[in-house]
Amino acid sequence: MHEDRLFPADPGERSIARRLYAEVAGLPIVSPHGHTDPAWFAYDEPFPNPAELLVVPDHYVLRMLYSQGVRLEELGVPRLDGTTVEGGPVEGDPRRIWRTVAEHWHAFRATPSRLWWEHALAEVFGVTERLTPQSADAIYDRIADCLSKPEFRPRALFERFGIEALATTEGALDPLEHHKAIRESGWQGRVVTTFRPDTVVDPDxxxxxxxxxELGRITGEDTFTWRGYLAALAARRRDFMAAxxxxxxxxHPTAFTADLPPAExxxxFNRVxxxxxxxxxxxxxxxxxxxxxxxMSLEDGLVMQLHSGVRRGHNxxxxRVFGANRGDDIPTRSEFVDNLRxxxxxxxxEPGLTLILFTLDETTYSRELAPLAGHYPxxxxxxxxxxxxxxxxxWRYRQRITETAGFYNTVGFNDDTRAFPSIPARHDVARRVDCAFLARLVAEHRIDEDEALEVATDLAYRLAKQAYRL
Amino acid sequence: MHEDRLFPADPGERSIARRLYAEVAGLPIVSPHGHTDPAWFAYDEPFPNPAELLVVPDHYVLRMLYSQGVRLEELGVPRLDGTTVEGGPVEGDPRRIWRTVAEHWHAFRATPSRLWWEHALAEVFGVTERLTPQSADAIYDRIADCLSKPEFRPRALFERFGIEALATTEGALDPLEHHKAIRESGWQGRVVTTFRPDTVVDPDxxxxxxxxxELGRITGEDTFTWRGYLAALAARRRDFMAAxxxxxxxxHPTAFTADLPPAExxxxFNRVxxxxxxxxxxxxxxxxxxxxxxxMSLEDGLVMQLHSGVRRGHNxxxxRVFGANRGDDIPTRSEFVDNLRxxxxxxxxEPGLTLILFTLDETTYSRELAPLAGHYPxxxxxxxxxxxxxxxxxWRYRQRITETAGFYNTVGFNDDTRAFPSIPARHDVARRVDCAFLARLVAEHRIDEDEALEVATDLAYRLAKQAYRL
Amino acid sequence: MHEDRLFPADPGERSIARRLYAEVAGLPIVSPHGHTDPAWFAYDEPFPNPAELLVVPDHYVLRMLYSQGVRLEELGVPRLDGTTVEGGPVEGDPRRIWRTVAEHWHAFRATPSRLWWEHALAEVFGVTERLTPQSADAIYDRIADCLSKPEFRPRALFERFGIEALATTEGALDPLEHHKAIRESGWQGRVVTTFRPDTVVDPDxxxxxxxxxELGRITGEDTFTWRGYLAALAARRRDFMAAxxxxxxxxHPTAFTADLPPAExxxxFNRVxxxxxxxxxxxxxxxxxxxxxxxMSLEDGLVMQLHSGVRRGHNxxxxRVFGANRGDDIPTRSEFVDNLRxxxxxxxxEPGLTLILFTLDETTYSRELAPLAGHYPxxxxxxxxxxxxxxxxxWRYRQRITETAGFYNTVGFNDDTRAFPSIPARHDVARRVDCAFLARLVAEHRIDEDEALEVATDLAYRLAKQAYRL
Structure with missing residues (x-):
C-alpha cells in the first residue's frame, strides 16, 4: 500500500493532503451505521477461514464475480433448496473459493472492493504481495494462520482498529441477546444497536x-390497534435505547412521506x-x-436515518434460488422534494430532530439534497x-454538495459494512479522499489550511459523533 | 484574497490561467440579468448598515444559518404578523446580527457565499482579516464607517465596479418610476429594466x-378579452423598452410550452x-x-429568458410566518425536450429570436440543453x-455543455443578484473559473492559447452584450 | 497536432500516460459498430471532394453551423422537394461550402468535431495549418488533390488506418449486395455487416x-403469421451472418422490454x-x-446491441423540409432498471448471451447501468x-462506471461513425483518454502501472474483439 494512495498527483496539492491526513489518520473510528454481527463481539470466537471471512458474505465481491461468469456455487454460496447443479456441487473447500477470486482479481481493478481488500490484507494480515493465481495459496495460508491466533479474534481486532463506538443494525423483533451478552461480558468495547423497524412498518x-x-407478544401491547401498535413501537425503541x-x-423503496389526520x-392501519x-x-x-x-424521535431523542431508492432483489x-443480498439490488431514480414535504x-x-438522508441517485445531490439540507434545521x-x-x-459527493450545504450539514463517514476487516480500510479511504478534496480547496485558495485541518478532523471524527449523539 | 484563487494547482495550467485572466480581469462588467433595486441608483442614498446591506436581504446567507439552527429572528428578519417569539424579539441591533454571522462563519467554508463576501469585504471595504467572532466588531465598524462616506453610495460604487450596463427586473405592473428617475437625473450610468410578466401570465x-x-388600468386595454390582454402585454413591453x-x-415552474389554435x-384565457x-x-x-x-419577441426584438424548475416556498x-425568498426554494427535476417542443x-x-434557457437540474446540461442549443438557432x-x-x-456547466454546444451557444455570465456589493465578486469568480477551464484545454492541447484568449474575452464581456442586445 | 494532446497537465501523470499510450497507439483498429458505407469498400471509387467527404454527411457539423444561424442550403444540403428558398438556391460549389465552415470554425472550439477534423486533416491529408477563412482555399486544394490519388481511395485508407475489422450496419431488408461484392472482389479487408431490424420490428x-x-418476399416466409415472421427474422439473421x-x-425509443406468453x-403481432x-x-x-x-441470439450467437433513449427528428x-439525420435528434431521460427486467x-x-447497452442519459451510468452490468452475466x-x-x-463514463462495473464489464471502443476519415481520429481520442484516466489511477496509487498497461491494451483492442466475437 503506497503511503500517498488516493492523494492528488500534483506535488503541491499532495503535500497539503499529506499534512492534513497526518493529523486525522490516527483518530479513533466512530462507526455509527453498519451491519457487522454483534455475536462476534459477544462471544469473541475466531473467524473460520479466509473465504468465509472475506468472500462468502461480501455481496460486492459476489456480484462482480457473478457478472464475469463465475457461478455462485463456485464461491461457496449454497442454493436455498440445497440442490446441486450442472457443473457440480457447492464448493466446500475455502481454499478453492479463494483461488477463484484470485483468478478473477483483474476484474476488481479500480474498484473500492480492491482498495478495501488490499488494505485489510496488508494492514490486518501483513500480506504485501499482490493477489494472483500464483500467490493465492500463500496468502490464503498466511490469513488462515492469523485467524487461528487470539489477536485476530473480533474483540482484539476491534481494539486494534481503534474503534471508539460501533453501531450494528437490528430489526424491530430482534431479542438483542448478543448486545445483552456484550454488556454482561464486562468487555469495554462500545458496540450499540440501531432500531430498524422495516419488517413491522412495511406492509409489503x-x-x-x-x-x-410477534411485536405484540414481545411488548405486551395489542398491536392490532393503531394506539397499541404505536405504543409497541415506542416500547421497542426504549428497549433498543437500553441496548x-x-x-x-x-x-424504504422511496422517500415518500405522509402526514394523515389521526383518524385516517x-x-x-386497520386495513394493512x-x-x-x-x-x-x-x-x-x-x-x-x-x-x-x-x-417519536423528537420525543425520545433517537436520530433518524433514511436509506431509500433501491430495487431489492432485481434478479x-x-x-428464488439463492435468496437476498447476493448483489442484485439495483438503485432507482429518487425524488426528495415532494416526497419529504x-x-x-x-x-x-425542529432543530431537536435529526433526519439523516442517504441516496443512491447522485443526481439528487446538487438538485435536491443539498438545497434541502442547506435550509431545514x-x-x-x-x-x-x-x-x-x-x-x-x-469526490462527486463533496463537489456537488459542499457549495450549497457546506460541510456542516453533513455527518462524516459511515462504513455501512458487513465485512468487519474492511472497517479501517473504509474509514481510511474516506479520510484520504476528504483530505485530498480539502487539499485542492487549499491549493486553489478557496479555504485556508488551518480551516481545512479543522474540517478534516470534523469529517473524520467529530461530526459523526455529534450527529449520532454518540 | 490570494491573487491565484480558483486557478488550478498545476503550475503549467496555473500560468496559462494567469495570462488569460490578466486580459479579462479589467473588462467592464455587463450585468444583463439581476435583481438589484433601481431605487438605489435613482436616489443614491447611503446603504444603512453592514447587516442590512449584507445579511438581511441575502437568502443564501439566511438559509445556511437557518439550516444550522439559527432562528431568522436572530438575523433581523421580522415575522409577517409582527409578533415576537419564544427566545426573544426580532434582533434590531445590526451589530449583533453581524456577530451571529461571524459565529457561524465556518458553515460557509467552500461555499460561494464565502467567496463573494470575502471579495466584497476585501475589494470594496478594504477588510483583510478573516471574519471571526473576535474580528467581527472591528470589521463591522470598518464597513459602517465606509457606508457613511459618499464614495460608498450606490452610483459611486456602480462606477467604481466598472459596470457598463446593469439590468434590473420589474414585474409587468411596475410603474418603472425609479428607472424614470434615473433617466431624468442626468446620471450617466446605464441601468435598464427587464420585463417580467409572471404575475399577469401565471393564473396560480x-x-x-x-x-x-390593474394591467387594464395601466394600459387602457380591455384585459378581460384575449385580444385586449395581448395588446396590453405588447403595450407594457413597449413601456419597458422605453425604460x-x-x-x-x-x-415558470416548468419549461412546458403550448401552441394552441387561436380560438382554443x-x-x-376566458376561463383563467x-x-x-x-x-x-x-x-x-x-x-x-x-x-x-x-x-412578440420576434416582433419587438426583446430577448427572452426562461428560468424554470424550482419549487418556490417549499417550507x-x-x-406563512416570514414570507417569500427566505431560502426555502428548492429545485426540481426538469424536462426540456418535450416541454419546449x-x-x-x-x-x-428563427435566427431573429433569442430564447435563453436556465436550469437548476444539471442532468439536463448534457442530455437536453446542449443538444437543443447545439441545433436550434x-x-x-x-x-x-x-x-x-x-x-x-x-466547471460542471462548461464540462457538460461545451463539447456539444460549444462556447458560442452560451451567453457569458449573469450575476442574478440582489446583493449589490457582490456584483464584482461574482463576475470575478466567473472570469477566473472560465480562465481556469480554458487553461486546462490549452494545457491539454485541445485549443491554442490565442483562441483561448479570444474565448475568455467573449465569455467575460462580448457574448453577454451581444446575446442581450445591450 | 501536439503529441501530448488530451494527456493530463501534471508532469507525473503525463509521463505515465505517455508510456501507456506508446504501447497502444499502434494497435490495429477494431471497429465493431458504425455506419460507414460498404459500397466504398466494394467498388473503391474515389471520394468526390472535401465538402462531400467531410461536411455534407456529418450531422455533428451541420447542427453546430445551423445553431449559429447558417442555413443548411449554404452547406449543400438540398430540400427534399428540390425547391430553393429566400436567400438563394442550394450551394453547389463545394469550395464555397468549405469556406462557410472555415468562417464558423471558432464555434467548434473544444468540441470533438474539431479534434476529429484536425486529426483527419493532419494525419490523413498532411494539413498542418489551422483552418481559417484565410487558409480555407489552400487546405481545400490540398485535400482535393489528395482525393484524386489512388492512395486516398477507400481500400487504401482502410489499410493505412490499420483496420483489422470494420462492421457496417444494414437494415433487415437490405440485399447486402455491397458486402457480397466485397467478398467476391478478393480484397482481404475484413468488412462485416450488422443486423439492424428496426424497420421490421417497430410498428411506428x-x-x-x-x-x-417485403420481408416475406425476401425470405419466402409468411410474415403475416407470428411463426412465419419469427422464422423470417431468423432467416435474415443467417443471411447477415453469411455476410x-x-x-x-x-x-429503440426506450429500453422497454416485455416477455409475453406466446399466445399473447x-x-x-396480429394487431400490429x-x-x-x-x-x-x-x-x-x-x-x-x-x-x-x-x-435468437442465444441460439445463433449474434451479440446484441441496444441503442435507446433519443427523440429522433425533434425539429x-x-x-419535413430536409429529412432525417440533420442534427435534430435530441436525447431523453432513460430508464433501465424496470425496463430491462x-x-x-x-x-x-445466461453467460452465453451478450447484450451491450448504450445510453445518452449519463445519469444512468452510476445509478443503473454499472450496477446492472456489475451483476448480470x-x-x-x-x-x-x-x-x-x-x-x-x-472521463465521465470511466469515472462513474468503473468503480461499480470495473473495466471488464465494458467492451472497449466503437467509433459509430458515418465519417470514414474520422475513424483513426476517434479511436485515437479514446485511446488517449483511457490512457489519461489510467495514468491518474496509477499516479494516485490506485492500480499499478503494469496492470494499467494490460487494461489499456484491453480497452484499445482486446475487449472489443472479444465482446463482439470478432
Whole structure:
C-alpha cells in the first residue's frame, strides 16, 4: 500500500493532503451505521477461514464475480433448496473459493472492493504481495494462520482498529441477546444497536401480519390497534435505547412521506394490519410511519436515518434460488422534494430532530439534497452510500454538495459494512479522499489550511459523533 | 484574497490561467440579468448598515444559518404578523446580527457565499482579516464607517465596479418610476429594466384576476378579452423598452410550452381570466403564454429568458410566518425536450429570436440543453444559475455543455443578484473559473492559447452584450 | 497536432500516460459498430471532394453551423422537394461550402468535431495549418488533390488506418449486395455487416406493413403469421451472418422490454401486422421483440446491441423540409432498471448471451447501468455514445462506471461513425483518454502501472474483439 494512495498527483496539492491526513489518520473510528454481527463481539470466537471471512458474505465481491461468469456455487454460496447443479456441487473447500477470486482479481481493478481488500490484507494480515493465481495459496495460508491466533479474534481486532463506538443494525423483533451478552461480558468495547423497524412498518414485507403479532407478544401491547401498535413501537425503541441505540434506520423503496389526520391513519392501519391493503396502501403506510417515527424521535431523542431508492432483489431467479443480498439490488431514480414535504411540513423546522438522508441517485445531490439540507434545521446528509462509497463517489459527493450545504450539514463517514476487516480500510479511504478534496480547496485558495485541518478532523471524527449523539 | 484563487494547482495550467485572466480581469462588467433595486441608483442614498446591506436581504446567507439552527429572528428578519417569539424579539441591533454571522462563519467554508463576501469585504471595504467572532466588531465598524462616506453610495460604487450596463427586473405592473428617475437625473450610468410578466401570465399567482384588472388600468386595454390582454402585454413591453429593457424574463415552474389554435387559446384565457381555471389550465396557459411571448419577441426584438424548475416556498411554515425568498426554494427535476417542443416547432428555426434557457437540474446540461442549443438557432444557454453559480457548478456547466454546444451557444455570465456589493465578486469568480477551464484545454492541447484568449474575452464581456442586445 | 494532446497537465501523470499510450497507439483498429458505407469498400471509387467527404454527411457539423444561424442550403444540403428558398438556391460549389465552415470554425472550439477534423486533416491529408477563412482555399486544394490519388481511395485508407475489422450496419431488408461484392472482389479487408431490424420490428416505422411484406418476399416466409415472421427474422439473421455479421443492433425509443406468453405475443403481432395497433401496442411489441431477439441470439450467437433513449427528428420543420439525420435528434431521460427486467428475468443469467447497452442519459451510468452490468452475466456496457463520444464524456463514463462495473464489464471502443476519415481520429481520442484516466489511477496509487498497461491494451483492442466475437 503506497503511503500517498488516493492523494492528488500534483506535488503541491499532495503535500497539503499529506499534512492534513497526518493529523486525522490516527483518530479513533466512530462507526455509527453498519451491519457487522454483534455475536462476534459477544462471544469473541475466531473467524473460520479466509473465504468465509472475506468472500462468502461480501455481496460486492459476489456480484462482480457473478457478472464475469463465475457461478455462485463456485464461491461457496449454497442454493436455498440445497440442490446441486450442472457443473457440480457447492464448493466446500475455502481454499478453492479463494483461488477463484484470485483468478478473477483483474476484474476488481479500480474498484473500492480492491482498495478495501488490499488494505485489510496488508494492514490486518501483513500480506504485501499482490493477489494472483500464483500467490493465492500463500496468502490464503498466511490469513488462515492469523485467524487461528487470539489477536485476530473480533474483540482484539476491534481494539486494534481503534474503534471508539460501533453501531450494528437490528430489526424491530430482534431479542438483542448478543448486545445483552456484550454488556454482561464486562468487555469495554462500545458496540450499540440501531432500531430498524422495516419488517413491522412495511406492509409489503412477507409475513407482515405475523410480524405484528410477534411485536405484540414481545411488548405486551395489542398491536392490532393503531394506539397499541404505536405504543409497541415506542416500547421497542426504549428497549433498543437500553441496548445503546442512539439512532433508528429506515430502508424504504422511496422517500415518500405522509402526514394523515389521526383518524385516517388509524383506518389505513386497520386495513394493512388486517392483511387487506388497497393498491396504494403499502406506500402510504410506509410514508405515514416515517412521520410517526420522526414524532417519536423528537420525543425520545433517537436520530433518524433514511436509506431509500433501491430495487431489492432485481434478479428474480437469484432471489428464488439463492435468496437476498447476493448483489442484485439495483438503485432507482429518487425524488426528495415532494416526497419529504409532508414530514418536513410537520417537523422540518425542529432543530431537536435529526433526519439523516442517504441516496443512491447522485443526481439528487446538487438538485435536491443539498438545497434541502442547506435550509431545514432537521435535515443532515449521510455520506455517499453503497455503490458510491468509493473514491470517485466521494469526490462527486463533496463537489456537488459542499457549495450549497457546506460541510456542516453533513455527518462524516459511515462504513455501512458487513465485512468487519474492511472497517479501517473504509474509514481510511474516506479520510484520504476528504483530505485530498480539502487539499485542492487549499491549493486553489478557496479555504485556508488551518480551516481545512479543522474540517478534516470534523469529517473524520467529530461530526459523526455529534450527529449520532454518540 | 490570494491573487491565484480558483486557478488550478498545476503550475503549467496555473500560468496559462494567469495570462488569460490578466486580459479579462479589467473588462467592464455587463450585468444583463439581476435583481438589484433601481431605487438605489435613482436616489443614491447611503446603504444603512453592514447587516442590512449584507445579511438581511441575502437568502443564501439566511438559509445556511437557518439550516444550522439559527432562528431568522436572530438575523433581523421580522415575522409577517409582527409578533415576537419564544427566545426573544426580532434582533434590531445590526451589530449583533453581524456577530451571529461571524459565529457561524465556518458553515460557509467552500461555499460561494464565502467567496463573494470575502471579495466584497476585501475589494470594496478594504477588510483583510478573516471574519471571526473576535474580528467581527472591528470589521463591522470598518464597513459602517465606509457606508457613511459618499464614495460608498450606490452610483459611486456602480462606477467604481466598472459596470457598463446593469439590468434590473420589474414585474409587468411596475410603474418603472425609479428607472424614470434615473433617466431624468442626468446620471450617466446605464441601468435598464427587464420585463417580467409572471404575475399577469401565471393564473396560480395570488390575486391574478386583480392583476389583470390593474394591467387594464395601466394600459387602457380591455384585459378581460384575449385580444385586449395581448395588446396590453405588447403595450407594457413597449413601456419597458422605453425604460431601456432589451429582454423579458419568465419564471415558470416548468419549461412546458403550448401552441394552441387561436380560438382554443381564447377559450382558455376566458376561463383563467374569469378566475375559473380547470385543473390543467394554469400550466397550459403559462405554456401558451411563453409561445405568445416568443411571438412578440420576434416582433419587438426583446430577448427572452426562461428560468424554470424550482419549487418556490417549499417550507409552508416559513412562508406563512416570514414570507417569500427566505431560502426555502428548492429545485426540481426538469424536462426540456418535450416541454419546449411546441414553442420550438413554431419559432425554433428563427435566427431573429433569442430564447435563453436556465436550469437548476444539471442532468439536463448534457442530455437536453446542449443538444437543443447545439441545433436550434433560436436557443442559447444561460450561465449556471443560483445554486450552481459557484466554482464547481461552473466547471460542471462548461464540462457538460461545451463539447456539444460549444462556447458560442452560451451567453457569458449573469450575476442574478440582489446583493449589490457582490456584483464584482461574482463576475470575478466567473472570469477566473472560465480562465481556469480554458487553461486546462490549452494545457491539454485541445485549443491554442490565442483562441483561448479570444474565448475568455467573449465569455467575460462580448457574448453577454451581444446575446442581450445591450 | 501536439503529441501530448488530451494527456493530463501534471508532469507525473503525463509521463505515465505517455508510456501507456506508446504501447497502444499502434494497435490495429477494431471497429465493431458504425455506419460507414460498404459500397466504398466494394467498388473503391474515389471520394468526390472535401465538402462531400467531410461536411455534407456529418450531422455533428451541420447542427453546430445551423445553431449559429447558417442555413443548411449554404452547406449543400438540398430540400427534399428540390425547391430553393429566400436567400438563394442550394450551394453547389463545394469550395464555397468549405469556406462557410472555415468562417464558423471558432464555434467548434473544444468540441470533438474539431479534434476529429484536425486529426483527419493532419494525419490523413498532411494539413498542418489551422483552418481559417484565410487558409480555407489552400487546405481545400490540398485535400482535393489528395482525393484524386489512388492512395486516398477507400481500400487504401482502410489499410493505412490499420483496420483489422470494420462492421457496417444494414437494415433487415437490405440485399447486402455491397458486402457480397466485397467478398467476391478478393480484397482481404475484413468488412462485416450488422443486423439492424428496426424497420421490421417497430410498428411506428412508416411503411411497417409493407416492410413485413417485403420481408416475406425476401425470405419466402409468411410474415403475416407470428411463426412465419419469427422464422423470417431468423432467416435474415443467417443471411447477415453469411455476410460476416457477429452482432445485431437495435435502435429503440426506450429500453422497454416485455416477455409475453406466446399466445399473447401472437395476438399482439396480429394487431400490429394488420396495421391496427392499439395505443400501447407499438411500445409493447418493440419490447417483446427485444426479448425474442435475445432468444435468437442465444441460439445463433449474434451479440446484441441496444441503442435507446433519443427523440429522433425533434425539429418538425427540418424533418419535413430536409429529412432525417440533420442534427435534430435530441436525447431523453432513460430508464433501465424496470425496463430491462422482463428480458433479464428470462435471459439475464445466461453467460452465453451478450447484450451491450448504450445510453445518452449519463445519469444512468452510476445509478443503473454499472450496477446492472456489475451483476448480470449477460450484460456489458458499450462505450460513451454520440454526444458523449468526447474527451469529457469519456472521463465521465470511466469515472462513474468503473468503480461499480470495473473495466471488464465494458467492451472497449466503437467509433459509430458515418465519417470514414474520422475513424483513426476517434479511436485515437479514446485511446488517449483511457490512457489519461489510467495514468491518474496509477499516479494516485490506485492500480499499478503494469496492470494499467494490460487494461489499456484491453480497452484499445482486446475487449472489443472479444465482446463482439470478432
Amino acid at each position: 414485507t412477507p409475513g407482515f401480519v405475523a410480524n405484528l403479532e 445503546g441505540a442512539t439512532a433508528t434506520d429506515h430502508g 391513519a388509524e383506518v389505513l 394490519a388486517a392483511g387487506r391493503p388497497g393498491p396504494q396502501d403499502a406506500e402510504l403506510f410506509r410514508g405515514q410511519m416515517l412521520t410517526e417515527m420522526a414524532r 428474480a431467479w437469484m432471489q 409532508p414530514l418536513l411540513d410537520r417537523f422540518g423546522n 432537521a435535515l443532515r446528509l449521510g455520506p455517499p452510500w453503497w455503490f458510491h462509497d468509493s473514491p470517485e463517489g466521494m | 399567482t395570488p390575486g391574478f384576476v386583480a392583476n389583470l384588472e 431601456g429593457a432589451t429582454a423579458t424574463d419568465h419564471g 387559446a381564447e377559450v382558455l 381570466a374569469a378566475g375559473r381555471p380547470g385543473p390543467q389550465d394554469a400550466e397550459l396557459f403559462r405554456g401558451q403564454m411563453l409561445t405568445e411571448m416568443a411571438r 409552508a411554515w416559513m412562508q 411546441p414553442l420550438l416547432d413554431r419559432f425554433g428555426n 433560436a436557443l442559447r444557454l444561460g450561465p449556471p444559475w443560483w445554486f450552481h453559480d459557484s466554482p464547481e457548478g461552473m | 416505422t412508416p411503411g411497417f406493413v409493407a416492410n413485413l411484406e 460476416g455479421a457477429t452482432a445485431t443492433d437495435h435502435g 405475443a401472437e395476438v399482439l 401486422a394488420a396495421g391496427r395497433p392499439g395505443p400501447q401496442d407499438a411500445e409493447l411489441f418493440r419490447g417483446q421483440m427485444l426479448t425474442e431477439m435475445a432468444r 418538425a420543420w427540418m424533418q 422482463p428480458l433479464l428475468d428470462r435471459f439475464g443469467n 449477460a450484460l456489458r456496457l458499450g462505450p460513451p455514445w454520440w454526444f458523449h463520444d468526447s474527451p469529457e464524456g469519456m
